[in-house]
Amino acid sequence: MADKTSAAAEVAEPERRKVFRKIFRQLGVATVVTMFGKAVLDSRPARAASVLRPPGALPEPEFNAACIRCGLCVEACPYDILHLARWSDPAPTGTPYFVAREDPCRMCTDIPCARACPTGALSPLVTDIKKADMGVAVLVGHETCLNYKGLTCSICVRVCPIIGEAISLKPIKNERGVLQIPTVDSNKCTGCGTCEKHCVLAEAAIRVLPRELGLGVEGAQSVGRW
Amino acid sequence: MRQLQAMFFRNRWLFSRRIIQLLIIAAFTVELPAGGYLAQGNLSSSVWFGIGLTDPYIWLQSLLAGAPLGKAALFGVAIVAVFYLLLGGRIYCSWVCPINLVTDLSYWVRQKLNIKSNFTLSKNIRVTILMLSLLLSLLSGTLAWEAINPITLFQRELMWGSVAGATVLASIFLFDVLVTRRGWCGHVCPVGAFYSELGREGRLRVKATQVGACGGCAKCIKVCPEPHVLAPVIAKKATFVTSGDCTRCGACLDQCSTGALAMRLSFKKQGKFKGIPVVGGH
Structure with missing residues (x-):
């Protein structure tokens, strides 16, 4: 007790010290909570590869900032394929998504979901659904795809809404003979996911992936360039 | 009935x-x-x-x-x-x-x-x-x-x-x-x-109405979700609840049986406080 009073006596302006102490304490708390909050926000699930955005969606970081999680696109969808991410879903909470394997985009020509968006997170500039980029279909299962086994399942080719253009059969020759391989034209594919939905396997051999994941990105090294 | x-x-x-x-x-x-x-x-x-x-x-x-x-x-x-x-x-x-x-x-x-x-x-x-x-x-x-x-x-x-x-x-x-x-x-x-x-300056406000109407039962304060907003009115230092924290839920008005409080739209400029109504003793 005696120590305390003598310490306080040394302080020229005890009131000033009190105020400063309070300010620094609050600054400290604010800094710690900001860091913690930032860490929590960064660790919230980013969008999983299986989760696709509605047509016209801005690139993911911008979409995440522009989308105000209102769900107007969800209600505008006449086929009810869109959901708003719940807490436990693999996308930022409240953002709209669809899962191609469950219910693919039907590619309405008037794009009602993008029209409904109040903020432009689904870009109003996308007016032609065939120019939409929800992802790109990639035939990932070269060992499971029935066409690779010499059958002509070709269901993915036949259900494609941009039939004959986005996916077509290309013959390749190997030791089993001539195989008809479903081949995606990445410039035509909108990533609607109809092929993934209808793949007859238990897990689809063809799936829609975000473009950079599905196609890779050209490298900066000289070997990767041409 | x-x-x-x-x-x-x-x-x-x-x-x-x-x-x-x-x-x-x-x-x-x-x-x-x-x-x-x-x-x-x-x-x-x-x-x-x-x-x-x-x-x-x-x-x-x-x-x-x-x-x-x-x-x-x-x-x-x-x-x-x-x-x-x-x-x-x-x-x-x-x-x-x-x-x-x-x-x-x-x-x-x-x-x-x-x-x-x-x-x-x-x-x-x-x-x-x-x-x-x-x-x-x-x-x-x-x-x-x-x-x-x-x-x-x-x-x-x-x-x-x-x-x-x-x-x-x-x-x-x-x-x-x-x-x-x-x-x-x-x-x-x-x-x-x-x-x-x-909405700090929102014009829909709880008002202390009549002179001497408040019986001092303090039921309004008890039920208010933000009791500090009512304090100046109850302490007779203001005629209106002016705090932005007031939710205008009307819980105080439901409780008040004497009609001392009312919800009013007031577009008048908040004038100087001119003293309130003396309240009857209790």
Whole structure:
């Protein structure tokens, strides 16, 4: 007790010290909570590869900032394929998504979901659904795809809404003979996911992936360039 | 019959509020016979009869996160902001927000179980959380409060229920019952803090009406979710409740049996206080 009073006596302006102490304490708390909050926000699930955005969606970081999680696109969808991410879903909470394997985009020509968006997170500039980029279909299962086994399942080719253009059969020759391989034209594919939905396997051999994941990105090294 | 009428009269503000709150929830969730809903979207942005409304707080987070101004949303933001600016910001809290149903239920349970324990929290916490949510939106490029916002979460749960979401709502309920009286809405929620700041000058106010009408029973203070806003009026230092924290829930008016309080629209400039009505002794 005696120590305390003598310490306080040394302080020229005890009131000033009190105020400063309070300010620094609050600054400290604010800094710690900001860091913690930032860490929590960064660790919230980013969008999983299986989760696709509605047509016209801005690139993911911008979409995440522009989308105000209102769900107007969800209600505008006449086929009810869109959901708003719940807490436990693999996308930022409240953002709209669809899962191609469950219910693919039907590619309405008037794009009602993008029209409904109040903020432009689904870009109003996308007016032609065939120019939409929800992802790109990639035939990932070269060992499971029935066409690779010499059958002509070709269901993915036949259900494609941009039939004959986005996916077509290309013959390749190997030791089993001539195989008809479903081949995606990445410039035509909108990533609607109809092929993934209808793949007859238990897990689809063809799936829609975000473009950079599905196609890779050209490298900066000289070997990767041409 | 009389009794029933009296009961309704004693709870007129409460019942009006419940009706409005439930109608708003129903507008989003109950399908019309003709198909579709009366209101589309949710409380962050909605369309009513073709008119878009957008929550200014969520829009502000989006702006800070780096989004361009959505033109359609901007118009909706202006409508909502002007409404609360003119009338009083926290009208949102007690008349619109669905979480109010949860926390009012908590308060009711708390009263019924006679829970007295109260973890004291500062009212400034919500202002701090508001500032932090804006700062974090700026830093992280995402809508910080929307990662947890129970208001839109509530509406999503009604559509697509989930265990995680129900747990969040349950924890708010229990927080208010067991930890702090009026804990969530009165201390934590930054949405309330935002609307409180926005509607600081709101003109719909609780007014002390007649000279000598107050009997000094203090029932109004007991029931008020933000008791500090009534204090100056009860202490006869002001004729109007002027704090932005007042939610205009009308609980004080339901309690007041003497007609000493009333809800009034006053566009008059807040004049100098000229002294109040002396109150009869008790």
